[in-house]
Amino acid sequence: MPNHSESLDRVFQALADGTRRDIVARLVRGPASVSQLAQPLDMSLPAVMQHLQVLEACGLVRSEKVGRVRTCRIEPQVLRTAEEWIARQRTSWEQRLDRLDDLLAQQPPEQSSEQGSTS
Amino acid sequence: MPNHSESLDRVFQALADGTRRDIVARLVRGPASVSQLAQPLDMSLPAVMQHLQVLEACGLVRSEKVGRVRTCRIEPQVLRTAEEWIARQRTSWEQRLDRLDDLLAQQPPEQSSEQGSTS
DNA sequence: TGGATACTTAAGCAGTCACTTGACTGTCCG
């Protein structure tokens, strides 16, 4: 059970900021330079750079410098790993509900005594 | 573009911690008391309580106290909103790729001049 | 060459986070 994953920590942490989600949402529709990314954002350039560093550190964004322009693009696999962790939890919960429904359908006369330990 | 959503901030922030992901993963397979949740975790009870407060504050977990026992359970809708934000970005990216493929297939002889502004 | 352009680095700062310990409040049960 690798819930203590440095990598998931970093991805969710990166997504936990509206500015960084803005940047991701922008890059999803095509690559952009640092100043193109900064333009709609209400903060200094260095601040934007720091957000980009967070996004690059977790692998959500890759960038490449040509001449004096750094061009950034998203790296959707990492987005997917985060999505998959959530999906795994959700489906796990749905499966549990299904099993519970089955049990209740089969054994009508019984006092509700749930509580964990489905291990 | 509601990327600046307090609520998404809080959910992703909550998921950005391995201990809290452990708790979610545990609750996904059934409700549990605070001390049941704390038992496998290598930290003080108050620390676990604080993690639970974060999870409750963002709506990922709901809890109810009966007698001296507080029972916690997950609230999967919130999990879903986070999943959906990511999915939206990913599918948006995939659609862009498809459009790009179509263009390249139709116009073979052309210099690559991408760069944003698909607005 | 020399001035814009496009980042980059560094330092600093207020605020938040993830814990801790210690003291306390209720509840259950013998």
Next chain:
DNA sequence: CGGACAGTCAAGTGACTGCTTAAGTATCCA
């Protein structure tokens, strides 16, 4: 009653965040 149990409150601490300003460094172009 009285002690164990389950949880809670409060204060403190060291590390990390998200920003800022000021001062660079590299291109590019007229």
